[in-house]
Amino acid sequence: MEPLEAYPITYGILGLLALWGPLSGYDLKHISDQILAPMWGVVQSQVYKELRRMKELGWVDMEREEQELRPDRKVYSITEKGYTALQSWQAQPPDVFQIRDELLLKVLFGTFASPGDLDRNLRNSIVEHEMRLLTYQQNGLSLSGKGTFRHDNKRPNPYSDASQEDPYLGLITRFAIEFEKMYLRWLYEALEMVEPRQEQAAGGES
Amino acid sequence: MEPLEAYPITYGILGLLALWGPLSGYDLKHISDQILAPMWGVVQSQVYKELRRMKELGWVDMEREEQELRPDRKVYSITEKGYTALQSWQAQPPDVFQIRDELLLKVLFGTFASPGDLDRNLRNSIVEHEMRLLTYQQNGLSLSGKGTFRHDNKRPNPYSDASQEDPYLGLITRFAIEFEKMYLRWLYEALEMVEPRQEQAAGGES
């Protein structure tokens, strides 16, 4: 009854399991926020949906890990079939590329904003993206060099040893950082244009 | 029964009507592809949905324009209420910002790609974004300076005279161009990393 199909985010979760070994839905949500955020945001309930889907597809196995003090963890790991799926996904051309950015929309129709509105939205956006940039820069530091994510005890499937010195994560981090820098440069430019008056403003960084 | 609510793309279409005067659903789809594409992609059927929604909200008026040779055009124009809606939307903080990019996902999990797959996907992506960049650069030329979009006959609502010398469109075009340039720089970097061998290229690996 449920569609036996996979979507980009299905492979996103699957890939996390492949690289960072057996994980619970809870773990996966948190890792997603750190790793997948710049290319595909996920909400918690969707992680569970994808896990159920992949369970049915036979791409993951589930093992109940009992805990006395906390609720049981359901720990998922990728199967042989899962690796095959990941691999054949890599052979297809990607077909989703989209940006949805309400701020850009508001800037485009800035003529219709009341005085101060656009200005305020731009400033808040600057704060938001400045924070994102910091996060990615810190992620970049803590994630490069060695596969971090303390689950030191669990030794996953031999395949995922790649995580020890995977260069792709660094590439993605670099993308995220360059994107945020570019976005910020543009935001400052936009702000200047929207409100050229007020303060001598001796430029931020460069 | 249908939700009397508006979403970012609702305002996107509304803004197009505000700036470029009375337009049909068909026109709106084509203008969207040129103007809104970098910040919010739209498919045709959705344009009609939004028009229906806005009709119910009283944000737009519809006028049937009969044509002898072709099917009738239903021409929509923004109402007073529509302008008010646009304005109060500008006062809210934006709440959607997302990127969904399957290529980035494939790069992140590049370890699981068979030889050549990642390479091919990167090369195709370069072609795609190189074309986008060209499009935006040409749009920038034809759209800046004067409000183009030949509907020279129709004189829309006085409000929309802003389109004659609107600086915001230029700002958005600049964003789109800078984004594509950054993306392309990154793609070339990624390609080099994925395939350092082949061609004399100077200083491959160690």
Next chain:
DNA sequence: CGGGACATGTAACGCGTTACATGATTAA
């Protein structure tokens, strides 16, 4: 005589989101 542009729409579907539900532990 087929294909593209012009022109408008509907039907079906599910991903992604929001909100709800539960309940223990720990720290301010």
Next chain:
DNA sequence: TTAATCATGTAACGCGTTACATGTCCCG
């Protein structure tokens, strides 16, 4: 006692997508 963290899920909803439907004109 209030809130955060740990932990797992379900229900409802609609935007956004894909595919379908219809028909004319124009060009090669």
